[in-house]
Amino acid sequence: MRWLALVVAAAASTALVIGAGWPRRAVAAGSGDPRSATTAVSGMTTSQFDQAYHYQTSQGFMNDVQTIWKGGDGYYHFLYLRNARYRHDGDGTEWYHVKTRDFVHYTDVGVSIPKFNGVWQWMATGSVITNESGFFADLPRTALVAYFTSYIDGVQRQFVAYSRDEGRTFLPYRDTAVMSAPHAETNARDPYVTYDARSKTLVMYLAEGDRIGTYESADGVGFHHVGAPMLDDGALADLGLEDGDLGLIECPNLKTLRDPRTGETKSILFFGANGYRYGQTTGTYYMVGHLDGHHVFVPEQRPSRVDDGSDYYGANVMQNGDTLLTSLAWMGNWGYSDKPISDDHGPVYKLGSLSLAHHLTLAGKPGDYSLVNTIIEPKALYQGAVAGISSSTGRRHTMLDVSRSTRQNTVLTFTPGEGGDGDGGGDAGDGWSRVHGHGDGGGALSGTITVRLLHRDATETIRYVAATGAYEVTRETSRIGDSGGSREYEKSIAASSGVVASQRLTFHIVQDQSSVEFYVESSGRSYSMARYTADDHTRIQVSSDTPTRLTYEFNDIRDPHAASWAPMSSPMPFAVPSLSSSSSSFR
Structure with a gap:
């Protein structure tokens, strides 16, 4: 602002x-x-x-x-x-x-x-x-x-x-x-x-x-x-x-x-x-x-x-x-x-x-x-850790496409991938990314990282420019029965993490049924938003338009009032197309 x-x-x-x-x-x-x-x-x-x-x-x-x-x-x-x-x-x-x-x-x-x-x-x-x-x-x-x-x-x-x-x-x-x-x-x-x-x-x-x-x-x-x-x-x-x-x-x-x-x-x-x-x-x-x-x-x-x-x-x-x-x-x-x-x-x-x-x-x-x-994350409630590694060759390549419980902790760590030329590789028609810049290589992350949280009735999207720390958040939902309210809810919001030209970038995304709280590690800043979805699962898609290596970890977050806990998430129900490298571990 x-x-x-x-x-x-x-x-x-x-x-x-x-x-x-x-x-x-x-x-x-x-x-x-x-x-x-x-x-x-x-x-x-x-x-x-x-x-x-x-x-x-x-x-x-x-x-x-x-x-x-x-x-x-x-x-x-x-x-x-x-x-x-x-x-x-x-x-x-x-x-x-x-x-x-x-x-x-x-x-x-x-x-x-x-x-x-x-x-x-x-x-x-x-x-x-x-x-x-x-x-x-x-x-x-x-x-x-x-x-x-x-x-x-x-x-x-x-x-x-x-x-x-x-x-x-x-x-x-x-x-x-x-x-x-x-x-x-x-x-x-x-x-x-x-x-x-x-x-x-x-x-x-x-x-x-x-x-x-x-x-x-x-x-x-x-x-x-x-x-x-x-x-x-x-x-x-x-x-x-x-x-x-x-x-x-x-x-x-x-x-x-x-x-x-x-x-x-x-x-x-x-x-x-x-x-x-x-x-x-x-x-x-x-x-x-x-x-x-x-x-x-x-x-x-x-x-x-x-x-x-x-x-x-x-x-x-x-x-x-x-x-x-x-x-x-x-x-x-x-x-x-x-x-x-x-x-x-x-x-x-x-x-x-x-x-x-x-x-x-x-x-x-x-x-x-x-x-x-x-x-202050509810780490005592985290259960069922799933971790893995993926990478992108650039040009809006999808690195991750998974379905998880809507009540979810997600940690995404990005580092530069192999074969990058530092030019960003973005779509020439992407006006927002052009305005905020992709970066010039030099060993630091570049390009735009996109994280989408998809539900059958709602979507939340974070588009993050790695070199500058600028990002844009957009939302959609079919649950608001008022046109003015829907317009307000769907407004694009621009913010900045203040993390510039980093060689390592870690996103923390903490989801509950009706909320998403997001921060970039070491930024000292946060982004909190309500959401309206009746879906009990979230499809998490992560992509980058430059060669990028992704290390990810997921945890279901249990209800502290529930008598017992059982895993709600399937680890990888959607195929991730053409991953140059990928591994997963369960612990």
Whole structure:
């Protein structure tokens, strides 16, 4: 993407700013769907899209992740937005509580903050803090306090609730909102709240359309405005960035990270945004900077995406010491995830899952830091390894064509093959590859590597330019029953691994039934995407348009909740044409 920057605009007024430009997202509520009914129907609690080892809701629709924390019971806890009555009577999101020891095995705790309780309606995103500082004198230090947005007559208002039982249940701390937007056209939502021990104040960061409003409070109820970093068209245009803004800002989150090499500690501001002006989709972004004397974030670098994929949104981040963060995200996108979607049995109302956990660290140098993103793979679930070697003579030669279980770990390692002349060998009609280049030989990989994941109702394709690290991802599915949603889903997305002129390139592709997570080894970047297929197998095709040697390894990924495991994959049901060398081993 084209890099962006932003400036901090001081604001003395306490009025909330009307958000610019991008349409307000849906929050899976109040659909008015004519299929509404008072009882759950088929597709509400099960579907052919059910994930095996990713967390997903047991019923209905799920999206944004709320605060993640480590409890005194040794578990990690988090909450997320759940709509158990999606597109039915009682439609609307509430906060649902989950715990895990390893981000692979999850246990449902239950609804923590219910909707429609007489104080608030259905809820949007917010955050939870502990009262260990004693800031709330009328609550025990073990209490948890939640701030969140609820829509009252279309107006975004902030509420506060507390829990005395480690987040299992929350009660209203006040019977009215502690903050409110002036009218329905004003964006003011998704409060991230933190305690500042030095000033003994609560600080709230609020998504306000094209800025992140910053507020302070001495009692947790009354907040006053102290400033806001801006991401509007004007601020960016003043810096010579004419392509515009990042759309509607959502889900702010503020953490710190220390680079162990430089010893410098930086503030990291995370937020949801839309890269539609830059050839991207919605996603989770971050900026590196510091806080001024009023806790307002001051950016020092331009925004970047945490994950380059189309479906890493509504993310939350947990502090794990001073050098490590852990992140979870909703694998979904408002361009298509809430559109009519069907499996072989009809409409599906159980939709959405979490990503795998990501570890984030800081690396670089002063003025040029970036997050290093590492996907935490469920390696304890890997079973039935199959490995082999193949090669390509070039000219779009297929090196691999196999059928595997849809729940699959795939590792593909590419090195230069014999007989290459370094000219790329690509099809002259391939405009995308010509633009991004093939490479000039010199012992490094060249040409375009293509990986296709084929199902009877969907396809995902990665086309990767070995010399430059640029790649393109495309998808198709027959499962979305909305033309606009299908167009959004099928958009081509360009990204880059940053791995340039390498003599060895390793792809990791981790598939579950409804998700694909991809990264290039040593890149520090990732690409996460949702998919909609009812097929329980994936045909994996790998080709290259230059002489290339491929070493591959597959593992089925078992369901952590299954009582027993049996292999689902056949090792090589499709012939691989004219392989110059090939071997396989089972272990």
